[in-house]
Structures are given as structure tokens and as C-alpha cells.
């Protein structure tokens with residue numbers, strides 16, 4: 046007995062080693078199988094997106110165009126005007142940048158912070174005399190703005206190489222001359238509004254999808270296979286036409302001379318055509334229509350897994366129909382509700398084309414601004430900062446879902 | 459089989475709890491799944507509906523529970539017509555084959571469910587749930603999820619849940635169908651024990667005849683939507699009313715022939731190979747074709763050279779083809795009256811002659827054990 050036991054104990058380390066070795070082999074196999082996709086994603090997706098998003102926190106223009114100035118301002122306490130060296134550095138940087146043609150980049154970046162900075166930079170650079178005694182007097186002489194602390198604080202705020210300027214701006218915040226975070230001036234504070242509107246529209250659309258989709262998913266899940274298949278085709282139909290076509294179709298349906306108005310006028314229910322397009326109503330209708338399948342499918346998949354006998358059991362135990370629904374059916378569909386709402390809400394957050402086509406000016410969502418900054422004003426920093434906000438909201442929602450429901454509970458249909 | 463002797467006529471002794479009168483059911487408007495069912499369920503009895511697949515057992519049970527409506531006829535429970543009573547107001551406990559436990563509730567919450575939907579106060583619920591768990595010997599499992607229990611434990615939870623609100627009538631549709639043999643037998647005893655202890659009425663569906671025989675006070679044999687016979691287990695086995703019941707319950711040898719004459723309790727049957735035997739006529743008349751059923755354990759062997767002269771006894775030449783030793787008994791396959799697959803069960807013990815394949819013997823059996831039925 047004792048002998049046998051000692052043999053066993055001495056064998057344990059060897060056993061563990063063997064186990065580890067076999068596990069390592071499995072891991073290597075798993076990694077090898079996933080690697081091609083991982084590389085592909087890295088190259089085509091994660092890389093470019095990371096590069097784009099990094100623009101939201103990088104602030105490279107000013108330090109590269111005005112290197113001496115940013116160095117001189119690094120030790121400035123910000124309480125009074127910077128020392129003479131800083132003025133001299135700016136003059137040197139401006140001369141060099143003007144001849145290299147790089148001044149515009151820095152001027153544009155500083156103009157984001159203070160309106161008019163661009164022209165200040167260009168006019169100052171143009172009017173710099175060849176010989177200078179005191180850089181400070183010369184600059185203030187060209188434009189008294191150089192005698193203001195705020196002007197220099199803006200340059201220091203932009204001295205990068207990383208900074209929170211764009212992220213704060215996306216939240217309608219900015220730093221003042223002392224470096225404190227304060228609310229942006231009224232006329233520039235547009236982002237919180239749009240963000241709130243984005244969440245509101247997404248929330249309403251998600252709720253509409255849930256209310257409309259839940260009964261449909263229930264019918265689909267309880268119908269005999271043949272009729273369920275037919276109904277499923279109708280549910281999936283929207284997937285087979287392009288988003289643009291579906292959105293344009295809503296314009297046809299809802300416009301002043303559209304189908305709905307002609308019909309209502311024809312029957313005589315209304316005298317004047319209803320305003321149903323280029324407003325919030327149209328955005329809700331079109332987005333709900335387009336996103337409905339994303340609610341129905343996960344609900345259906347979860348409902349399909351609930352045995353009908355549960356409902357009978359609950360009734361036999363004395364529960365009236367609504368109690369059966371509330372206490373037995375609904376709780377078991379929660380993972381589907383969670384998944385459906387998550388899918389719809391996250392997609393809705395990023396919607397761009399549909400509100401742009403059927404909504405009015407007051408119905409545009411955050412993606413509209415992202416597109417605006419990326420393609421119209423080429424302000425990559427702002428576009429990226431707004432994208433970061435959108436991504437962060439999405440990740441938080443996913444995390445909440447994972448914590449509350451768990452991803453393992455939704456089976457593919 | 460149970461040791462209690464069969465009670466004579468229970469309908470005279472017991473109070474009727476539920477009644478089905480002329481109940482019919484069709485799903486498609488063409489075939490009747492249940493045809494003119496008349497059934498009395500006595501208070502406190504253990505009634506088993508036994509029958510082959512598709513014979514209408516589940517349908518009958520679901521009409522009682524209220525999940526299917528009878529196409530015609532009337533169902534009464536404790537003197538009340540159930541036609542307009544929805545399932546949740548019938549106060550009938552139902553145990554389903556796959557337990558139907560709610561996966562999002564703990565075991566205790568599952569058992570508390572029927573109480574909480576009835577508005578029983580919280581403190582009472584806790585006490586009654588604890589007692590129910592104790593009854594099915596699952597104390598300490600209350601906080602588990604159904605998925606964390608074995609099949610047998612899940613079935614016990616389902617039982618506790620169907621019993622905790624003290625229904626007068628409990629329906630069970632093949633509740634042990636998903637369990638392995640050993641667990642089944644254990645649970646059969648458990649359900650019997652609960653039945654005796656709680657004094658409830660149980661209608662139990664199974665297509666396992668051994669289960670029906672061990673557990674029931676009465677068995678209703680279903681076939682094609684009709685109750686063929688309803689009787690105690692012993693009566694169903696010993697005095698089947700027709701060929702279906704006789705062949706469905708227990709094992710029997712079938713010998714085809716024609717009834718030549720009937721003389722009181724006996725009849726003379728000429729088997730297809732010309733052998734005459736004496737049998738007991740059940741539902742046949744003179745000149746009818748008949749199917750004679752004979753249980754394997756009712757046949758004994760005799761040495762052909764040792765005649766024995768009871769008039770009621772049949773003696774037929776037979777040849778042993780196969781001998782299977784099974785410990786407590788020996789099974790023989792013999793050729794008898796032109797058939798080559800007749801079974802004989804011999805109880806264990808020293809016997810003369812020792813059966814061996816190829817041996818020519820005489821099969822001896824009483825006329826009273828040969829039941830002559832109209833063929834199915």
C-alpha cells in the first residue's frame with residue numbers, strides 16, 4: 046500500500062508535465078487555425094480603424110510645424126505672457142514654415158480652437174519684418190492678439206503629440222487658458238445635442254422594433270414549419286434589397302404626393318396632405334422597418350428553444366394566461382430581447398444614410414457629423430473623436446449585455 | 459404484481475371523482491382518435507391508461523387537463539362540468555414526460571410557482587415548499603437549478619410541483635419514459651408510496667405493461683381510441699376480454715383454428731394443422747374462426763410414455779428446438795401443432811425429463827388456460 050502510494054506521488058509531476066504538453070499542443074493547433082483570419086482582420090480592419098481612431102487623440106500638426114515654439118512653451122507657467130524666447134521661437138518657426146509651405150496645417154489646427162487664428166497666423170507671417178529687435182514687441186505690434194494669454198495658451202494646448210482637444214470638443218468641452226476643463230461656448234456646443242438625439246432615436250427605434258417584432262417572432266416560433274418558413278421569407282425580404290432602395294422606397298411612400306397621402310386624401314380622412322417625410326416620424330418609420338429583422342431573428346431563435354409544454358405546465362399549475370406569459374415565457378425570452386435590442390440599438394447608433402435621406406436637419410445623427418468632418422471639412426481629429434465616442438458607447442452596451450445576460454445564451458437559429 | 463387481492467367491484471364501493479361520458483375527439487375531422495369514451499375515475503385510485511402508441515392515451519389525458527377540447531361528450535370533475543373551465547382553474551396536477559421544469563427558476567421557485575400564482579402568503583409557501591421537497595427526498599436541493607439535477611431528481615421535482623398545491627386529481631403522461639430501467643423501478647415505487655401516503659387520485663399513462671401491472675389499482679387498456687377492458691391488473695392479465703388485451707398484456711402463444719362445438723365452459727377447437735384441443739370460449743360461437751391464446755408459463759412438459767388422464771387437459775406432441783436457461787426459469791422454443799415458434803416457460807427446479815433441443819415431448823395444458831378469441 047505505502048509503496049504504491051509513493052510511486053503515485055512521485056509520478057504526479059511527470060503526469061502534470063504530460064498534461065501540460067498535451068494541452069500546449071491543443072493550444073498551438075487552435076492558434077494555427079485562427080491565425081489566418083486574425084491576420085486578415087488585423088490588416089484590413091483593426092489596423093485601419095485603429096489608425097483612424099488614433100487621430101482623435103493625436104495632435105501632431107503644431108509640434109511638427111512650430112517645434113521651437115512648443116519647446117519654449119513647455120516650461121511656461123501660463124500665468125502671464127510667455128517669455129521673450131517663446132516670441133523669438135515663434136518668429137523663427139513662422140519664417141521657416143512659411144518658406145516650407147507648412148504653415149497652413151498648424152494654422153488650421155489652431156483655428157479649430159480659436160476662430161480667426163488662421164488669419165492671425167497668415168497675416169503675421171506675411172508682415173514679419175526682415176530684421177527684428179524684440180520679437181515680443183514686433184508681434185504685438187503686428188497684432189495685439191499676440192499680447193493675449195489665451196492666444197499662447199491655444200498654441201500650448203495644441204503642442205501634442207497627444208491631446209484631449211478633439212475628445213473634449215466632441216463632448217462640448219474645452220480647456221481654458223489655465224488648463225481647466227470648461228463648457229464650450231454656446232455657439233460651438235452642438236455635439237451633446239446630436240449625441241443625445243442619436244441615443245433617443247436609437248432608443249425609440251429599438252423600442253418600436255421590440256414591440257412590433259416580439260409578437261411576430263412568437264408567431265414564427267409557434268407556427269408549423271411550413272407556414273413559418275413562408276412568413277420567415279417576408280421577415281427576411283428586407284435583407285435582399287439594398288438599404289438605399291428601401292430608404293428611397295419610403296420617400297416614395299411618405300412624400301406629400303406619395304402613396305399614403307393620396308390614399309388618405311382619396312378616402313377623405315384628411316383634407317391637407319400630411320407632412321410625413323423629412324421629419325422625425327419618417328426617420329422612425331424607415332429605421333424601424335430596416336432594423337426589424339435584427340430584432341425578430343434573435344427573438345425567434347430563443348423562442349424556438351422554449352418547449353410549448355412549459356406553457357401547458359404553467360397553466361396546469363394554476364397560472365392564468367398573462368401570468369404564464371409574464372413569469373414563464375417572458376423571462377425565458379430575455380436573452381433574445383437583450384440580443385435583439387443590442388443588435389438594433391448598436392446598428393441604429395451608427396445610422397447615416399436613412400436619416401440623411403428621409404430626415405430633416407434636426408433629425409441627423411452622430412454619423413452624419415462624422416461623415417461631415419471626414420469628407421467635407423477634412424477634420425480627421427473631430428471625425429475620429431466622434432467615432433471613439435460611438436465605439437465606446439457600443440462597447441459599454443456590449444459589456445452590460447454580457448454582464449446581464451451572457452453571450453452564451455443565444456443559440457444561432 | 460401487487461400482493462393485495464383484487465377488490466371485487468370498486469364502482470360500488472368508491473366515490474366517483476371524475477367522469478367521462480361519450481367523449482370523442484378528432485383532430486382532422488376524419489378519424490376519431492378517441493371514440494365514445496365512457497370512463498369513471500374513482501376517488502383515491504391509481505388508474506393506468508395502457509395502450510400502444512397512438513391509441514389516444516395522451517389525448518384523453520389532455521382533454522382531462524383542459525389542453526384539448528372534446529369534439530363531443532362531457533367531462534365532469536367532482537360533479538362539475540369541465541367544458542367551460544380553462545386549464546388553470548381545473549386544479550388538476552399534471553406531470554409531463556420531459557418534466558417541463560422552468561429552467562430560469564430554482565427548484566424551490568419551481569415548486570413555489572403553483573402556490574404563488576394562487577396568492578398563498580410567502581411564509582406559508584416557504585413551509586409548504588420545504589415539506590414538498592422533503593416528501594420527494596430532495597431537501598437541500600432547493601437552491602439548485604433544474605439543469606443541475608439528474609433525470610430522476612428532476613422528475614421528483616416535477617412530482618413535488620404537481621402535488622404541492624394538493625390537487626385532487628394528478629395526471630401523469632409517461633413520467634418515467636426518459637429514465638433508465640433501474641431509475642424507473644425506483645421511481646415507480648416512489649410514486650406508489652406518494653399515492654398511498656397522500657391519498658390522491660392518479661391517472662397514469664404508460665405503454666409499458668410491466669409498469670402498469672406493478673403500479674395500478676386498475677388498468678384501462680386502450681386500442682384505437684377505445685377502452686378494450688378496464689379492470690384490476692390481475693383480471694386484465696388472467697381474464698382478458700378480447701384477443702387484443704390478451705396479446706398486448708403479457709406474452710402468449712397464438713394458435714389459429716375453428717370452433718367445432720361449445721359445451722358449457724369448454725369448446726372444441728380444431729387447429730389449422732388438424733389437431734383438436736379443448737379451450738375456453740371467450741367471444742366466439744360454434745363454427746367461428748378463432749385465435750387461441752395460451753400463456754407460456756401455463757404449459758408443462760410430460761414424458762410421452764407417461765399418460766395422465768384428466769379430461770380437461772390437452773396433451774400435444776411437441777419437439778424442443780431451443781433451450782434458454784435464465785436462472786429463475788427456463789425458456790423453450792418448441793414446435794407445436796404445426797407452429798415452430800411456440801414459447802414455454804418452465805419454473806426453475808429439477809424436472810423429468812431434462813429438456814434438451816431435439817427432444818420429443820408432450821406439451822400439457824389446461825383447457826381453462828386456452829382462451830379462444832375472435833381473431834383481431
Ligand SMILES: Nc1ncnc2c1ncn2[C@@H]1O[C@H](COP(=O)(O)OP(=O)(O)OP(=O)(O)O)[C@@H](O)[C@H]1O
Pocket residue numbers: 485486491509510511512513514515516517518665
Ligand atoms: N395535436 C394533434 N394534431 C393532430 N393529430 C394528433 C395530435 N395529437 C395527437 N394526434 C394523433 O392522435 C392519435 C392519438 O395520439 P395520442 O398522443 O393520444 O396517442 P398516445 O396513446 O398518447 O400515444 P403514445 O404512446 O405514442 O404517446 C395519434 O394518431 C396522433 O397522431
Ligand SMILES: [Mg+2]
Pocket residue numbers: 515516517631
Ligand atoms: Mg402519449
